[in-house]
Amino acid sequence: MDLVTTFNNLSGTTVKRSALKAILTKAKKQKHTVIANRIQKVLQQNDDLLFDIEIMDFIEPAGLSGAEQRIILPTLEYISEEDSEGLNGVSPDDIYSYITNLIINTIEKVGHLPWQKDWVGSGADGAAKNYVSKKEYTGANFLLNFDIKFDKEGKGYLVPINFIQPYYLTFNQIKETGASLKKDSKARRVIYYTMIFSFDNGTLQFKTTDREKFTEFVKTHGLTKEDLKEHLQKIPVIKYYNVFRADDCTGLKFPEPTGNENVNPIEQAQSLIDGYKDPPTYTFVGDKAYYQPSTDKLNMPNIKAFKKEASYYCTYFHELTHSTGAKKRLNRDMSGTFGSKSYAFEELIAELGAVFMCSESGILFQTKENSAKYLKGWNKVLVNELENDNRFFLKASAQSQKAVNYILGRSTDSEEVETLKESPKKVATKRPGKKKVKTKVTKGKKVGLSASLGVTIDVRKNTQERKKRVVPAVVKNPVRESKKTIASGQNKSLSELEKLGFVSAGSAPQEAKDVFVLGGEIGKFLQKQQPHKALILIKGNKHSSKSQLAMQIANAFGEQQTPVAYIDYEQGGIESKDTVDSINRNTTEAGRKYIAIKGYLENPFEELQGFCKVVKVIIADSVTDLKITADQLNYLRTKYPKIIWCFISQVKENGAMYGGNKMAHNPTSVIHCSSHPDPKQRFATLEKNRGNDLALKYSMYYKKVVNQHKKEKLSFKVK
Known part of the structure; x- marks a missing residue:
């Protein structure tokens, strides 16, 4: 079990002091400072030999979510490591916070982002790069073009570097070249x-x-x-x-500059624009620079309106980066208004994209010309979002690099996590200067339920035919039937009723034969279920992670190879970015093979009857948009009693459900999702769960049952 899982599983348990010390030792060895600090604090403040643990904030796993993998990893180098370096390593929050704090401190100290001033470099050769590979640092590592200074409080902030030689080396690389490092040099x-x-x-x-x-x-x-x-x-x-x-x-030797000194950086800037193979429509009227997504039009004022040619091209690059967000290109969310998170994110992407493009053309550290009032308001919004999400800058810089790659026509083959090839080539386990493992993506293979319904979900390509095996639709409870015989002298009226279709209570088994429990934490939460007219109702106000829970339930069925039809009105179906993100966050590769998604039903009642003949589970987000009546639902549950239905229903402020409470007629399970601005504080509780414990609490964010058994007395809380 990995370190993060070990720590999170302490919640709700009684642990010996020696066991906490052992975890502390492991955390220090793996340099997981977050876990180490929290356990160290508990041990220092308490002399107890036994501890009742209740973890208030769970540690996030080291691995990235699917959405983060698609966004962040393409701009980072992949390095295979020896196991001696630790399987879990540094907490990702340490790294995210390191970058985020630098950006926040810079804005507060300098008053703006470090490149928001007029600096003109000598060409692309002036950008920071690795000494051995000669590759420039991209994405968030572009910050190596800036030096870190410290204020009186010891807070680091960024200022541009005037390089003599724009290279970086590891300590081992310095030793290998026979060079030496000056005293007090900072890493x-x-x-x-x-x-x-x-x-x-x-x-x-x-x-x-x-x-x-x-x-x-x-x-x-x-x-x-x-x-x-x-x-x-x-x-x-x-x-x-x-x-x-x-x-x-x-003692280092440096290569001769490879740049062509005869190339004018401004000509180079124009050539980058001219090389855009899929550009928007360009217009050059008025005095405003903008990109209009609805018409795919980019407007620029005349170049003479700018004080410097470099400022003109930097502004042009900013708007070009915006244009890559169009639906037909990279399909980013461009609907935000000033002051919103999505607006701040898109503006940061465009700002960074302009910086990267300026570097490509030899115009370093330019920025589009903004008023002091705009910059003040923009920086305030940016700092607020950075404080709320320490991944904000890293994700924006990765999206910017992706946008620039699109404009420049660079290959995007490496824009997902690398997949294992059939005969992997040998790669070095050392860090920079050695070979990197290239990435390869294959998409569009229809498998499981997706193939039967004609829905394509991106999965890893499988060149071998899946092994055939018979798997029950649900995992049956292993308890044997144990029917009791009817007493010989039973009531004659009862015998007559049996002829009319009644079954004697004396013949009832100890437990219905088709009772099942789903796997994983969802199974622990829902407990024993029976697929007889089953209806799981998920209800809650806005911002309560109802859709997230529904997708996690779908995944639990999919992981045991039970086909699921998921009708997703809220997110717009499989082509929606939100739906793809939800799939990546809430499903596993095994589970999603058996989940098919559709965004709209033209004839819901008729189409649902067709689905009932194909799948075992039907989930709708939401029941209001499904537009079937309570009578139609009752008909479907009666005609297809083995189908498991799961509906999402939003609750009004007065507690009533949209579409009326009739749709909730006789559900077998009712789950209430609590709303909260912080997704980590959203939990699901059971209002009804036929024959099961209602005291359980489930976290959609951490995907696990929390506070399963509340203790009467806690010696301390891990905060």
Whole structure:
């Protein structure tokens, strides 16, 4: 069990002091400062030998969510590591907070982002790059173009560097070249990701961050692609290594500049614009620069309206970056108004995109010209969002790099987590300067339920035919039937009733034969279920993670190969970005193979009857948009009694449900989701759960049952 899971599982248990010390030792060894600090604090404040633990805030796993993987990883280097370096490594929050604090401190200290001033560089050769590979640092690592200064309070902030030689090296690379590092030189962080390969088929278990070791494990045991698809979990983990500026070293040899000194940076800037293969319509009227998504039109004032040509091109690059967000291009959310999170995010993407494009064209550290009033308001919104989400800058910088790659026509083959090839090539386990594992993406394979309903969900390509095996629709309870015989002298009236279709209570089994329990934490929460006219109702106000819970329930069925039809009105169906994000956040690769999604039903009542003949589970988000009557629902539940229905219903302020309470007629389970601005504070509780415990509480954010049994007395709380 990994360190984060071990820590989170302490909640609700009684733990010996020695056990906490053991976890503390492990946390320190793996440099997980968040866990180490929290346990250290508890041990220092309490002398108890036994502790009743209630964790108030769970630690997030080291791995990234599916949405974060698609956004962040493409701009980071992948490095295979030796297991001795630790399977879990540094808490990702440490890294996110490190970058976020630098940006916030810079805005507060300098008054604006570090590149919001007129600096003109000597060309793309002036951008920071790795000494050995000569590759420029992209995405969030672009911050290596800026030095870190410290104020009187010791808070770091960024200022542009005037490089002599724009290179960075690790300490080992400095030693290998025979150079030496000047005294008191400060290290900088380069962010990268490594991969945890975790294989478990019930018989074989293997976990490593060393790709070569995993490749050898696959070959030794003759594992097939099908084995890997079924039992391999790959978890990307964000980490960092330290580098030093080449200007702080002595004895290094530098290559001759590769840039063409005859190239005018302004000409280079125009050539980047001209090379955009899928541009919007350009217009050059008036005095305002803007991109209009509805018409896909980009307008620029005349170049003479700008004080400097460089400012003109930087503004042009800003609007070009916006244009990549169009639905037909990279499809970003561009609906936000000033002051909103989505607006702040898109503006930061465009601002960073302009900086990256300026670097490409040899115009470093320019910015579009904004008024002091705008910058003050913009910085206030930006700081607020950075404080609320320490991934905000990292995600924006990654999206910016993706936008620039799109404009420049660069390959996007590496824009997802790398997939294991059939015969992986040998890669070095050392850090910078060695080979990187290239990434490869295959999409669009129809599997499981998706194929039968004609719905395509992006999954890993499978070149082997799936092994055929018979799997029950639900996991049946193993309790044997134990019918009691009817007493010989029973009432004659009862015998007559049996002829009319009644069953004697004396013949009832100890438990219905088709009772089942779903796997995982969802199963612990829902407990025993029976697919007889089953209706699970999920209700709650806005911002209560109802849809997230519904998708997690769908995944639990999918993981045991029970087909699910998911009707998603709220998010707009499978083509919606929100739906894709929801799938990535709330489902596993195994589960989503058996989930098919549709966004709209033209004839709901007729189409639902068709679904009942194909699947075992039908989930609708929401029941109001489904537009069937209570009588029609009752007909469907009666005609198809083995279908499990799950509906989402939004609750009004007065407690009534939209569409009327009639649709909730006789549900077998009622789940209430509490609303809260912070997703971590949203929980599901059971108002009704036929024959089960109602005291359980489930976290949609952490995907687990929390506070399962409340203790009368707690010696302390881990905060």
